[in-house]
Amino acid sequence: MRVMTESPESVEQWLELYGDSLFKFALARVRNVQVAEDLVQETFVAAIKARDSFEQRSQVKTWLTGILKHKIIDHQRRCAREQNYEDADTLFDELRQESFDASGHWQIDVAQWSNPDQALEREEFWAVMNRCLDELPEKMREIFLLREMEGLSAEEICKALPVSSTNNVWVILSRLRMKLRQCLELRWFNRAPDG
Amino acid sequence: MLSCKEVTELASRRQDGVLPLRTRVAMRLHLMVCRMCTRYVAQLGFIRRVMAVYREREEVGKREGLSRDGRAKIREAIRRESEK
Structure with missing residues (x-):
């Protein structure tokens, strides 16, 4: 079964189930509460858009964490562009x-x-x-x-x-x-x- | 003979990759006679273990999860996106 057949409420359920652990995952990496919450939000929005590509054989949490990882790297790259080392x-x-x-x-x-x-x-x-x-x-x-x-x-x-x-x-x-x-x-x- | 300053840099670099054999030998010779650098190297090892635990447990302090406002904002964003 693919997630695209599930109702939108499912994503809200994901928020209840995985929101906190995704937040902690992000916070441990960006160390800013507001940025971490924004990244979790971007993750869920991206998850809705990408539902079609999600296969039930992978774990929802692992899939969401994968999206979040990309969001974190994008965020870091965006910030780094404005800085020099x-x-x-x-x-x-x-x-x-x-x-x-x-x-x-x-x-x-x-x-x-x-x-x-x-x-x-x-x-x-x-x-x-x-x-x-x-x-x-x-x-x-x-x-x-x-x-x-x-x-x-x-x-x-x-x-x-x-x-x-x-x-x-x-x-x-x-x-x-x-x-x-x-x-x-x-x-x-x-x-x-x-x- | 390497200086202590050089050894501290190499000790860090060793955590990020493999050092050439000649450098490893020079470092070992230095550590045989330098108590302070030996401690420093051990302490960098400890920091690495700390970060491994941090990664595993996500030890970010007392914050256990999303704030109430943050959660509400995300829920709203999910609804908006789902209606598109």
């Missing part, structure tokens, strides 16, 4: 300067994190992690999320967004990870050393 080289320069001496050796203490994995079960840790992610520059964060959430390679990220080179992607990822590390150390591990 030329400033990757100076990203978090201050942090690097205070971390290393002139010869490139550490001049700060990289603290030992005790039992870091225990933090994964703590709600407070996730509040900190979300705050650290929110503090990253938005356009750079998108690169990090594409890498970590969608598993895109540097080459694929270059194709999806107007970043000039894979080397630039690697530089950005390296700086973001350094910043996240510092944020977690300051906000979590230095405050709760027992994890």
Whole structure:
């Protein structure tokens, strides 16, 4: 049976059944409530238009998530078009300067994190992690999320967004990870050393 | 001998692809004698695990779903589109 034979109410039922999980999926990737809701709306509208192509053998949720994924990438591409990534080289320069001496050796203490994995079960840790992610520059964060959430390679990220080179992607990822590390150390591990 | 600054960049790069053998060896030699970089590399590994859990559980904080207004707006959009 194809979905095109179902009544419009079915799509509303999908909203009840899958709306929240699609929203969370989008929010985890765009980190903006309004944008996430808009993308979920675009997904349902697109789903109505594309009902004919939906085969019942695939799961509705998987199908909707697939549409949403495209919407997210489109959104990121749209935003990225208005930005440039030329400033990757100076990203978090201050942090690097205070971390290393002139010869490139550490001049700060990289603290030992005790039992870091225990933090994964703590709600407070996730509040900190979300705050650290929110503090990253938005356009750079998108690169990090594409890498970590969608598993895109540097080459694929270059194709999806107007970043000039894979080397630039690697530089950005390296700086973001350094910043996240510092944020977690300051906000979590230095405050709760027992994890 | 690689500098710590270089090792931090390579540690990140290693998460995004395979490093040439010569670079891997140089990095290993550095890590054998540098406690701070060893910690740094382990911590980048932890951040990667954090992101894997984030991806799996969509740990976006307390927001469990659509707002009431957001849901109403989407429902309205579905109705409009269905009537076309």
